[in-house]
Amino acid sequence: MEKSEQIPGMRAQGKGIKLYVEHEFAPLKACIVGNPGSMYSMDPDFPPTANAFHSLSDEGKAFLRKNKGRHMRDSDPAMYEKVVQESDALAEALRKAGVRVIRNETGVVPDAVLNYFGSWNPDKLHSFYGQAAGEVVGNCYIHSCEFWCVMQMELEYREAMLEIFENDKNAVWLTQPVPYPSVDGLRVGPVTSAADFRVFPDKTLIYAIGVSDPSHIHDRSKPRSSGDELGAEVIRRMLAPFGWKTEVIYFNSNLSYHIDCVMALVDVGIIGLPDNALWTPLPNAFRDWEVIRVEPEEFNMGVCNNVPLKEKEIIIVQGATKFARELEKRGYTPVEVPYINAYRTVGSGIHCSVMSLWREYDEE
Numbered sequence: 001m002e003k004s005e006q007i008p009g010m011r012a013q014g015k016g017i018k019l020y021v022e023h024e025f026a027p028l029k030a031c032i033v034g035n036p037g038s039m040y041s042m043d044p045d046f047p048p049t050a051n052a053f054h055s056l057s058d059e060g061k062a063f064l065r066k067n068k069g070r071h072m073r074d075s076d077p078a079m080y081e082k083v084v085q086e087s088d089a090l091a092e093a094l095r096k097a098g099v100r101v102i103r104n105e106t107g108v109v110p111d112a113v114l115n116y117f118g119s120w121n122p123d124k125l126h127s128f129y130g131q132a133a134g135e136v137v138g139n140c141y142i143h144s145c146e147f148w149c150v151m152q153m154e155l156e157y158r159e160a161m162l163e164i165f166e167n168d169k170n171a172v173w174l175t176q177p178v179p180y181p182s183v184d185g186l187r188v189g190p191v192t193s194a195a196d197f198r199v200f201p202d203k204t205l206i207y208a209i210g211v212s213d214p215s216h217i218h219d220r221s222k223p224r225s226s227g228d229e230l231g232a233e234v235i236r237r238m239l240a241p242f243g244w245k246t247e248v249i250y251f252n253s254n255l256s257y258h259i260d261c262v263m264a265l266v267d268v269g270i271i272g273l274p275d276n277a278l279w280t281p282l283p284n285a286f287r288d289w290e291v292i293r294v295e296p297e298e299f300n301m302g303v304c305n306n307v308p309l310k311e312k313e314i315i316i317v318q319g320a321t322k323f324a325r326e327l328e329k330r331g332y333t334p335v336e337v338p339y340i341n342a343y344r345t346v347g348s349g350i351h352c353s354v355m356s357l358w359r360e361y362d363e364e
Contacts, residue, residue: 005159006110013102014163018358019171021136024199025268026359027310030100032157033091034130034353036084038109039346041067041075042123047182049123053347060347069122072345082341087128090315090353093337097309102160102357103130109156116152120181125152128348131260131355133157135194137205138242139168142235143175144192164357174238176231190234195258195352196227197235197246201268202285205239205246207232208263210253214279217250225253250279255299260351264294264304264323266314266332272323274299292326301340305349307356309335315350317343 005011017030044053044064053061067075072083094101104127114125132153134143141161143154154161165171180188197207209232210225211217220229229248236246255277256262264272272292281287294304303320314327318336327334343349 006113007104007106007108007156007159009106010102010104010157010159011163014160015167017100017102017164017168018360019136019141019164019168020139021199021356021359022138022361023201023268024265024356024359025201025308026361028094028097028099028308028356028359030356030358031094031102032130032133032160032355032357033094033101033103034087034128034132034153034348035104035107036072036080036087036128037104037107038114038125038127039072039080039083040124040126041070041072042126043068046122060344069124076345079341079345083128083345086337086339086342087353090337090339090350093315093335094309094354097313097335099309100358102157104156113152113155116155117181125156126346127153127156128342128346128353129153130353131194131351133194133355135197135199135355136357136359137199137239137244138203139170140172140174140239140242142194142238143173144194144196144231144235145176145179172242176234176238189228190231191224192227192231192235193258194355195260196231198259198263198265200286203244204283204285205235205244206259206283206286207235207246207248208251208259209248210251210257210259211279212253214250217279225257247283249282252276252279257347258352261302261305261349264292264306264316265308266292266327266330267308267312270330272304272326274304292323295322298323302343302349305343305351307351307354317350 041064044061072080091101197205200206216222232248251259251262262277270290272294274294298320301320302317303323307315309315313333315335318338324334339350
């Protein structure tokens with residue numbers, strides 16, 4: 001352990017990892033996985049983050065209001081233990097598949113990281129959302145910015161990322177403008193979460209903007225669920241010099257806050273969607289892809305928030321039997337991980353908890 005480490009052993013976890021994602025269907029070789037060490041309830045009425053809880057149940061919002069600022073181990077010990085077990089099960093499933101997992105398992109997050117925006121924001125870091133640390137597109141790491149209690153997730157893993165960048169000479173670090181310190185709900189943008197886009201083949205980024213009605217697409221006065229048009233344009237300009245195309249689509253935000261909870265990724269040529277998920281079609285290059293219909297009850301379990309693992313294997317939430325059967329009919333093996341408590345309690349599914357660092361096909 002280096003004396004300067006805030007999180008013991010974190011830097012060593014980055015050794016030997018390449019930063020490269022060809023697309024999200026390529027075999028997963030290394031990733032960051034969230035942890036339950038910092039699970040403080042957020043304030044669902046704090047204006048800058050309230051939009052994130054638009055689709056959360058009334059019961060879920062009531063729980064957050066009652067327990068805002070409290071750690072789940074204190075507010076609901078029994079549920080916290082279940083969520084801990086699910087988070088650990090996800091990390092174990094990835095390791096069992098041969099994936100290098102970077103994860104803070106000390107149970108401690110430094111106070112400086114925990115309260116990074118504490119001068120004006122009441123919410124602490126929520127360490128469960130591993131994907132909130134960013135997204136890798138090609139050899140570019142994008143630190144995207146949406147709401148505050150998750151965007152500092154990157155700081156928790158900074159030491160591992162530094163190890164990767166010092167040894168991978170092709171790695172590029174791109175950071176979107178950080179959020180404006182507003183306590184009155186003003187969204188000055190640009191706003192983008194790592195969950196607002198999907199990394200598709202042919203160096204194509206599909207950036208999905210959520211609106212509650214298709215008539216709102218051209219009415220910028222109507223709220224966007226997460227990422228907005230300016231955020232999409234900033235991402236486009238960031239990635240264009242590296243040969244990436246950014247295509248914008250619109251999805252039904254009544255279903256969820258982010259596209260990664262709405263669109264299940266299966267394999268090149270196959271995705272899963274619930275009914276009435278997209279207001280606009282996929283780009284022409286992907287319009288003839290097969291779409292597996294996702295049943296409402298399994299959508300509500302978080303089955304679309306899945307992670308392609310490796311050839312013919314896909315991690316999905318345990319209990320989504322219909323979707324699992326559809327995968328098996330097509331020759332895929334669903335790797336089921338218990339995650340329903342996590343999804344329903346903190347709104348974070350399997351994909352939300354995993355940030356892909358390295359996805360690449362093996363050379364034949």
